[in-house]
Amino acid sequence: MAIVDTSPLGQGDIIRRTSRTDDIWDQVAVIVTADCDIARDKHAGRLSCVPLIPVSSYLAISFLPKRISRIEIAIYEKLLAIMRQNQIALLGPDAVAISPKRAKHWLLSTEPLAICRRLAIPDEQVESFVALADQAKRLTASADQSFDDQVARICESEHALGRGESAKLRTRLSNDIAAHLRDLPGDALFLRHQTSDGSDTGYIAYLRIIREIRDERVAIKASQMSYEITHERWARLSPPYIYALTQRLGNVFSAIGLPEEYEASRDECGSLLIGNTDAS
Structure with missing residues (x-):
């Protein structure tokens, strides 16, 4: 396990499955349940998490x-x-x-x-x-x-x-990918994680999918590992990234679109407020 401290699970903790799965949406996740809800047991023992998928997998999909x-x-x-x-x-x-x-x-x-x-x-x-x-x-x-x-x-x-030529085409594609990652849609956040072996891995937090995991099934230390454990704490986001992720998550679900009829009605109302001022 990457994190060896025994502090309670909290918002921004990154967890991963202890068993192998080919489902990229169910391998690694970040906890988004608020710390105060966990501390006061308002989450009913269920942690809300958003999936983290490898950047390469995200690009291959989107x-x-x-x-x-x-x-x-x-x-x-x-x-x-x-x-x-x-x-x-x-x-x-x-x-x-x-x-x-x-x-x-x-x-x-x-x-x-x-x-x-x-x-x-x-x-x-x-x-x-x-x-x-x-x-x-x-x-x-x-x-x-x-x-x-x-x-x-x-x-x-x-x-x-x-x-x-192939080399130039690969460079062009690489530049386009970098530009895309700089301008991701609002439901995606790029995160970079350095693994225990020193290698860097990029992930995308995909904010339109929220899953629940029981906190009793997440191990925070090696002595807790058992057949009942499905996930282990792997890493932890630092404060700036926790706040950015939380803000974006709120924005994704707070934006409410209205029908075209509403837009047309609003425009018509604005036009009628002054009326026709043509003296003729």
């Missing part, structure tokens, strides 16, 4: 898939142009052009060489068409893969589109 989608569009548009060009050459200018949806389905369900033969794509275009079609399949499949796989497919695909 940031990289959007980039993959944009690159996908560019690749499939390029493939579609080649397919339509050869479709016209094969069937004549009056042929009904293949739709983007049908073309994508065909590319994902059929070997590229078979498409080349069906559309009579010239030999000098076959190699580049097949390579681009294979890359499109790998890119589409990467949307549900790991951060490293997504990064690799993004850079490969942009290189295939002629957008630069």
Whole structure:
């Protein structure tokens, strides 16, 4: 265990599961229950926690898939142009052009060489068409893969589109990721944790998910470890970060949107207060 003191559990304590799980939302969490509620036993023995997920996992869920989608569009548009060009050459200018949806389905369900033969794509275009079609399949499949796989497919695909060399593309993507982390949405807070072996790990506190964990199942010292224990205290946030997290958590759930009808009614009321001053 990273923290060896026996002070009571409190707001800002970071806990982690004692058993292995592949669910990134249920591995590490930070306690957000107020210290005064814990001290006065107002929390009924239940600790409210928000999940901490590795930065790479967060990016693989929230940031990289959007980039993959944009690159996908560019690749499939390029493939579609080649397919339509050869479709016209094969069937004549009056042929009904293949739709983007049908073309994508065909590319994902059929070997590229078979498409080349069906559309009579010239030999000098076959190699580049097949390579681009294979890359499109790998890119589409990467949307549900790991951060490293997504990064690799993004850079490969942009290189295939002629957008630069791999090293420069990785640098550009790295800069974009850094910019995204500087401007996270209000429901996410970046936290950096130095582990006991000295390595740095970045986490995102995701504030839209709140889970309850019974405090009796969280160990704060090694002697408490037993089969009934599900979590252990691992680390603790320092005051500035506890306050920032609490403030953001409140902002996430205090913002209340109102319907468009309300907005229209308000604007109309404002316009009618003065009325029509046209003398004519």
